[in-house]
Amino acid sequence: MQKYENSKIILINHKETAAVADVVRQYFGNIQPQGMTFSIPSEEYFIISCSSSEILLPDLIRKLMRGKLTAAEKMKLPKTFELIITLQNNAGKRLWREESKPVDLRRNIRRLLHVALSEQTGHKFPWGTLSGVRPTQVALEILDKNRSRLKPELPAGLPYSSDEKKMALVELEEYWKVSQSKAKLLLETAEAEKQILQRVDPEAGDYIVYVGLPFCPTRCNYCSFITESAVSQAKFLEDYVAAVITEAKGIFQDIERPPRAVYFGGGTPTSLEENLFDYYINEVLAAIPDADGIECTMEAGRPDTITAAKLNSIKKAGFNKICINPQTMLDATLEAVGRRHSVADTVKAFEMSRQAGFNDINMDLIAGLPGDEKDGFLYSLQRVIELGPEAVTLHTLSVKRGAILDKDDKASNPFLPQIWLIRQMEEAQQMLRSAGYRPYYLYRQKTARSGLENSGFSKNRGSLYNVAMMSDEVTVIGLGSGATSKVICNNMADRIYNPKELKMYIERIKLIIEQKRKFLSRV
Ligand code: SF4
Structure with a gap:
């Protein structure tokens, strides 16, 4: 069918192009604006104007959203304004107008634009107009x-x-x-998250720790993380481990309060060889103030990296949670996404973990993997349920720029609702409920297929780390290249980032420690 190139979305009196681009991406793909106009290739001609009744200066909105607006600057923003969206197409003109506060500008643009684009295209997403906002936060607000x-x-x-x-x-x-069904899932999850967060007291100084090791044995086709091959980059491994240990010692030298949760993630920390792995986890943990009952998780994501000796090290070091991530229980799909391990590896890693004494195991699966359309995802979930981990996390495939699967520019494709995928996710969640799991955390990614969610289900108390990390309510100390640390000030999260580039991280470790200590001293 012929596509018009001249449909448009025009922004008036504000410059919130990022919020508009997020919504446009779901319907039409990755389209960048020219100035304040998005030109949209569409089958039916339309023009949408997205305007504010008052001029909203972008710098002020940016500062407002970061909680950094001065009292004088605050005076320059209106208390309220009207957000007006008009849709003009062959059928005529529709108009939506709503009184809004500047702090709600982005959220309301996304919501009303979704309404207009859904009307124009006829597409209905399971999460409706919720985008660019944590769903559980909205549920708790309501x-x-x-x-x-x-x-x-x-x-x-x-x-x-x-x-x-x-x-x-x-x-x-x-x-x-x-x-x-999503609304019900959301309310149940929001309540569970709230309960889990009651275990921490951010005002008293509670915090969590993330330790990252951005190496994996090979790169999965859908991965856009900053992972390096543990094989080809082997020359960096020892220097990297030394840098993380230096960072841990430097950051925690004057912190006495123990964290509430520690998470070793990546990449795949278990891609280190056994001796280096043992040294890495013990030295980093030795630097972190210790206390009984800390939730301590090892992401042993790739089953092919798990050995009895590493499990022994993990157990002895005091980890009480472990993640083994099959992603799929079909060998053909594993091969199609470049995982380079087999289903048998996953089962073996799970059994070895049980033998090593782990009684809190999480397993991740991904819905929407290439070749999984014919219920491969549900088959995989059934196999995982039969293994009986304490927690299962259901992800939706999300291909971002930089992933191998993005070679044909799939990340730029629209993420229109796919009925089969939506149905699979619903059935999967139902299967987990029937098997005794309950949802305890949920988040969404901009590029997830069909706009679907990632949700964690558990038979026990869930993962404090997962919930606290997503919440923007708890201070996070991140160690390792690319790790993010954040502090919460006046209900706003302020972040500092370690360099992503390995060499830079290793070479600048002293400066990184200095800057981060200063940053954390505000807590
Ligand atoms: S295991 Fe995870 S981090 Fe490593 S390449 Fe695969 S998706 Fe990326």
Whole structure:
């Protein structure tokens, strides 16, 4: 069918191109604006204008969103304004207008633009107009709002009543256009996340630690992380390990409070050879203040890197959670995505972990992998459930720029709803519930197929690290190249990033420590 090149989305009185691009990507692919205009190739001609009734200076909005607006600058922003979206097409003109506060500008642009584009294209996403915002945060905001309307006298920490939840369900479905099953999943997960976060006290100084090792044996086709091959980059491994240990010692030299959770991730930390791996985890852990009951997780993601000796090291070092990630339980799919390990490797790694005494194992699966359309994902999940890990995380394939699968520019393709994928994810979640797992954390990625979610299900208390990391409510100390550290000030997260480039990270480690100590001293 012929595509018009001259459909347009025009921004007026604001410059929130990133928020608009996020929504446009879902319907039409990766389109960059020229100035304040997006030119859209579409089968039917349309023009959307997205305007604010007041001029909103981009610098002020940026500062506002980072919590860095001065009192004088605040005066330059209107208290409220009207956000007006018009859609003009062959059928005529539609208009949506809503009073908005500047702090809600991006969120409201995304939501109303979704409404207009859904009307124009006929596409309905399972998450409706929710984008660019943490879904569980929205759910909790709605639940808290209902609490203050219905029972303002009740303390915030009490569980939500069925009336509060029913009202939230209606708002999610009618206002945010979220499908009923996603709205239910969201409310259940939001409550679970809230409960898990009650285990930490950020105001008292609770924090979590991430330690990254960006090496893997080979690169998975869908991976866009900054992973290096542990084989071809072997010359860097020892220097890298030494740098992380130096960083850990430097950062924690004057921190006495133990963290609430420690997570060794990557890449794949277990891609180090046995002796170096043992040295790495013990030296880093020795630098971190220790206390009983800390949640300590090892991401032993690639089953082909797990050996009995490494499991022994992990156990002896005090880790109480471990992740073994099959991604799929089909050998053909593993090969298609370049995982270079077999299903038998996964089963063996799982059994060895049990023998080593691990009783809290998470396994990750990905929905939407190439070749998995015919229910390969559900078959994989059934096999995983039969193994019986304590937690299962269901990811949706998300191909970003830089991934091998992106070679034909798939990351630029639109992520329109695919019925089979949406159905598979729903069935998978149902299978997990039937097997006794409950959702405990959830997040979405911009480039996920069909706009679907990643969700963690667990039979036990879930992972504090996973929830706290996503929450923007807890301070994070990140170690290793590319690791992010963040502190929470005035309910806003402020971040500092380690260099992604290995050589730079290793060479500048002293400066990195100095800068990060200064950054963390604000907590
Ligand atoms: S195991 Fe994970 S980090 Fe490593 S290449 Fe695959 S997707 Fe990337």
